[in-house]
Amino acid sequence: QQQVKQSPQSLIVQKGGISIINCAYENTAFDYFPWYQQFPGKGPALLIAIRPDVSEKKEGRFTISFNKSAKQFSLHIMDSQPGDSATYFCAALLRGYQKVTFGTGTKLQVIP
Protein backbone atom coordinates (compact mmCIF):
# COMPACT_ATOMS: atom_id res chain seq x y z
CA GLN A 1 0.00 0.00 0.00
CA GLN A 2 3.07 2.21 0.14
CA GLN A 3 3.86 1.97 -3.57
CA VAL A 4 4.08 4.84 -5.99
CA LYS A 5 4.00 3.75 -9.62
CA GLN A 6 5.64 5.98 -12.19
CA SER A 7 5.58 5.97 -15.99
CA PRO A 8 7.13 6.12 -18.48
CA GLN A 9 10.54 4.77 -17.56
CA SER A 10 12.17 6.93 -20.22
CA LEU A 11 11.04 9.78 -22.39
CA ILE A 12 12.50 11.60 -25.37
CA VAL A 13 11.05 14.99 -26.21
CA GLN A 14 12.04 17.57 -28.75
CA LYS A 15 13.10 21.01 -27.58
CA GLY A 16 10.05 23.17 -27.12
CA GLY A 17 7.74 20.21 -26.61
CA ILE A 18 5.76 19.15 -23.55
CA SER A 19 7.10 16.41 -21.29
CA ILE A 20 4.52 14.49 -19.27
CA ILE A 21 5.31 12.05 -16.48
CA ASN A 22 2.59 10.19 -14.61
CA CYS A 23 2.38 8.69 -11.16
CA ALA A 24 -0.21 6.72 -9.23
CA TYR A 25 -0.34 5.98 -5.53
CA GLU A 26 -2.26 3.60 -3.32
CA ASN A 27 -2.16 4.97 0.20
CA THR A 28 -4.88 7.59 0.56
CA ALA A 29 -3.23 8.83 3.75
CA PHE A 30 -0.38 10.45 1.81
CA ASP A 31 -0.66 14.19 2.19
CA TYR A 32 2.23 15.61 0.22
CA PHE A 33 3.40 14.83 -3.30
CA PRO A 34 6.78 16.24 -4.35
CA TRP A 35 8.69 15.84 -7.58
CA TYR A 36 12.45 15.57 -7.57
CA GLN A 37 14.92 16.21 -10.36
CA GLN A 38 18.23 14.40 -10.40
CA PHE A 39 21.22 15.13 -12.60
CA PRO A 40 24.05 12.59 -13.00
CA GLY A 41 26.40 12.63 -10.04
CA LYS A 42 24.01 14.64 -7.89
CA GLY A 43 21.37 13.85 -5.32
CA PRO A 44 17.69 14.47 -6.10
CA ALA A 45 16.58 18.08 -5.73
CA LEU A 46 13.05 19.17 -4.90
CA LEU A 47 11.45 20.61 -8.03
CA ILE A 48 7.81 21.26 -7.17
CA ALA A 49 5.25 19.79 -4.79
CA ILE A 50 1.52 19.69 -4.22
CA ARG A 51 -0.92 18.90 -1.41
CA PRO A 52 -4.00 16.78 -2.17
CA ASP A 53 -6.44 19.63 -1.53
CA VAL A 54 -5.14 21.39 -4.66
CA SER A 55 -5.78 20.14 -8.21
CA GLU A 56 -2.98 21.99 -9.95
CA LYS A 57 0.18 23.87 -9.10
CA LYS A 58 2.36 25.74 -11.52
CA GLU A 59 5.87 27.06 -11.07
CA GLY A 60 7.38 28.51 -14.20
CA ARG A 61 7.42 25.83 -16.89
CA PHE A 62 6.61 23.06 -14.40
CA THR A 63 3.03 22.10 -13.53
CA ILE A 64 1.68 19.36 -11.29
CA SER A 65 -1.83 18.10 -11.97
CA PHE A 66 -3.45 16.14 -9.16
CA ASN A 67 -6.50 13.87 -9.36
CA LYS A 68 -7.40 12.80 -5.84
CA SER A 69 -10.29 10.52 -6.82
CA ALA A 70 -8.12 8.61 -9.28
CA LYS A 71 -5.11 8.69 -6.94
CA GLN A 72 -2.95 9.99 -9.75
CA PHE A 73 -0.71 12.96 -10.30
CA SER A 74 1.47 14.11 -13.14
CA LEU A 75 4.28 16.49 -13.97
CA HIS A 76 4.10 18.60 -17.10
CA ILE A 77 7.19 20.39 -18.36
CA MET A 78 6.23 23.02 -20.89
CA ASP A 79 8.65 24.29 -23.54
CA SER A 80 11.10 21.51 -22.62
CA GLN A 81 14.77 22.46 -22.89
CA PRO A 82 17.95 20.36 -23.22
CA GLY A 83 18.87 21.53 -19.71
CA ASP A 84 15.78 19.70 -18.42
CA SER A 85 17.39 16.39 -19.38
CA ALA A 86 17.54 14.54 -16.07
CA THR A 87 15.85 11.79 -14.12
CA TYR A 88 12.58 12.77 -12.48
CA PHE A 89 11.10 11.07 -9.45
CA CYS A 90 7.63 11.48 -8.12
CA ALA A 91 7.17 10.85 -4.43
CA ALA A 92 4.62 10.73 -1.68
CA LEU A 93 4.82 11.11 2.05
CA LEU A 94 2.86 11.51 5.22
CA ARG A 95 3.40 14.78 6.99
CA GLY A 96 5.34 14.20 10.18
CA TYR A 97 6.41 10.74 9.08
CA GLN A 98 9.84 11.27 7.66
CA LYS A 99 9.84 8.51 5.10
CA VAL A 100 9.42 9.40 1.47
CA THR A 101 8.13 6.79 -0.94
CA PHE A 102 9.59 7.34 -4.39
CA GLY A 103 8.45 6.33 -7.82
CA THR A 104 10.89 4.39 -9.97
CA GLY A 105 12.03 7.42 -11.93
CA THR A 106 11.74 8.70 -15.49
CA LYS A 107 14.81 9.48 -17.52
CA LEU A 108 13.99 12.49 -19.67
CA GLN A 109 16.05 13.42 -22.69
CA VAL A 110 15.26 16.66 -24.49
CA ILE A 111 16.80 16.74 -27.94
CA PRO A 112 17.55 19.95 -29.86
Next chain:
Amino acid sequence: KAGVTQTPRYLIKTRGQQVTLSCSPISGHRSVSWYQQTPGQGLQFLFEYFSETQRNKGNFPGRFSGRQFSNSRSEMNVSTLELGDSALYLCASSDGTGGYGYTFGSGTRLTVV
Protein backbone atom coordinates in the same frame (compact mmCIF):
# COMPACT_ATOMS: atom_id res chain seq x y z
CA LYS B 1 23.53 28.14 4.15
CA ALA B 2 25.63 25.05 3.49
CA GLY B 3 23.87 22.04 2.02
CA VAL B 4 23.98 18.41 3.03
CA THR B 5 27.54 17.11 2.95
CA GLN B 6 28.32 13.46 2.38
CA THR B 7 31.76 11.92 2.61
CA PRO B 8 33.45 10.25 0.97
CA ARG B 9 32.07 10.76 -2.55
CA TYR B 10 33.46 7.46 -3.83
CA LEU B 11 34.46 4.21 -2.18
CA ILE B 12 35.69 0.87 -3.44
CA LYS B 13 35.53 -2.02 -1.01
CA THR B 14 36.01 -5.75 -1.15
CA ARG B 15 33.32 -8.31 -0.39
CA GLY B 16 33.22 -9.11 3.30
CA GLN B 17 34.63 -5.78 4.42
CA GLN B 18 32.67 -3.13 6.26
CA VAL B 19 32.20 0.52 5.41
CA THR B 20 31.16 3.71 7.18
CA LEU B 21 29.60 6.65 5.38
CA SER B 22 29.14 10.10 6.85
CA CYS B 23 26.49 12.76 6.46
CA SER B 24 26.43 16.31 7.82
CA PRO B 25 22.93 17.80 7.57
CA ILE B 26 21.95 21.39 6.98
CA SER B 27 22.58 23.49 10.05
CA GLY B 28 19.55 23.37 12.30
CA HIS B 29 18.12 20.21 10.77
CA ARG B 30 17.69 17.42 13.28
CA SER B 31 16.41 14.67 10.99
CA VAL B 32 18.71 12.64 8.76
CA SER B 33 17.39 9.96 6.43
CA TRP B 34 19.39 7.48 4.39
CA TYR B 35 18.46 6.04 1.02
CA GLN B 36 20.02 3.46 -1.26
CA GLN B 37 19.77 4.16 -4.98
CA THR B 38 20.35 1.45 -7.57
CA PRO B 39 19.33 1.23 -11.23
CA GLY B 40 17.16 -1.80 -10.56
CA GLN B 41 15.46 -0.85 -7.30
CA GLY B 42 15.38 2.94 -7.49
CA LEU B 43 15.42 4.88 -4.23
CA GLN B 44 14.94 2.67 -1.21
CA PHE B 45 14.52 4.04 2.30
CA LEU B 46 17.04 2.71 4.80
CA PHE B 47 16.34 4.58 8.04
CA GLU B 48 15.79 7.95 9.61
CA TYR B 49 17.38 9.43 12.71
CA PHE B 50 16.01 12.30 14.73
CA SER B 51 17.73 13.70 17.79
CA GLU B 52 20.10 10.73 18.00
CA THR B 53 17.27 8.16 17.88
CA GLN B 54 16.27 5.92 15.02
CA ARG B 55 12.71 6.92 14.31
CA ASN B 56 11.90 4.99 11.12
CA LYS B 57 13.42 1.97 9.46
CA GLY B 58 13.10 0.45 6.01
CA ASN B 59 13.31 -3.19 4.98
CA PHE B 60 17.04 -3.75 4.92
CA PRO B 61 18.99 -6.50 6.68
CA GLY B 62 20.71 -5.89 9.99
CA ARG B 63 24.05 -5.46 8.19
CA PHE B 64 22.89 -1.91 7.55
CA SER B 65 23.02 0.26 10.62
CA GLY B 66 23.35 3.88 11.49
CA ARG B 67 23.70 6.38 14.24
CA GLN B 68 23.36 10.06 14.84
CA PHE B 69 25.48 12.26 17.00
CA SER B 70 24.49 15.16 19.22
CA ASN B 71 25.47 17.63 16.48
CA SER B 72 23.00 15.85 14.13
CA ARG B 73 25.78 14.40 11.97
CA SER B 74 24.97 10.85 11.00
CA GLU B 75 26.92 7.80 9.99
CA MET B 76 25.78 4.73 8.17
CA ASN B 77 27.59 1.43 8.47
CA VAL B 78 27.36 -1.62 6.27
CA SER B 79 29.05 -4.77 7.52
CA THR B 80 30.02 -7.90 5.61
CA LEU B 81 29.67 -6.19 2.25
CA GLU B 82 28.07 -8.02 -0.64
CA LEU B 83 28.32 -7.28 -4.35
CA GLY B 84 24.67 -6.25 -4.31
CA ASP B 85 25.45 -3.44 -1.88
CA SER B 86 27.05 -1.50 -4.71
CA ALA B 87 24.91 1.61 -4.96
CA LEU B 88 24.67 5.34 -4.50
CA TYR B 89 23.89 6.05 -0.86
CA LEU B 90 22.03 9.28 -0.32
CA CYS B 91 21.47 11.21 2.82
CA ALA B 92 18.65 13.71 3.22
CA SER B 93 18.09 16.20 6.00
CA SER B 94 15.01 17.98 7.24
CA ASP B 95 13.86 19.77 10.33
CA GLY B 96 12.03 16.56 11.24
CA THR B 97 9.08 18.30 12.82
CA GLY B 98 6.52 17.54 10.16
CA GLY B 99 7.53 20.17 7.68
CA TYR B 100 8.00 19.29 4.06
CA GLY B 101 11.59 20.37 3.50
CA TYR B 102 13.80 17.48 2.49
CA THR B 103 17.26 18.19 1.08
CA PHE B 104 19.52 15.51 -0.35
CA GLY B 105 23.28 15.39 -0.43
CA SER B 106 25.19 14.35 -3.54
CA GLY B 107 25.65 10.85 -2.23
CA THR B 108 28.44 8.35 -1.73
CA ARG B 109 29.05 5.96 -4.61
CA LEU B 110 29.98 2.60 -3.10
CA THR B 111 31.42 -0.12 -5.32
CA VAL B 112 31.91 -3.58 -3.87
CA VAL B 113 34.32 -5.82 -5.78
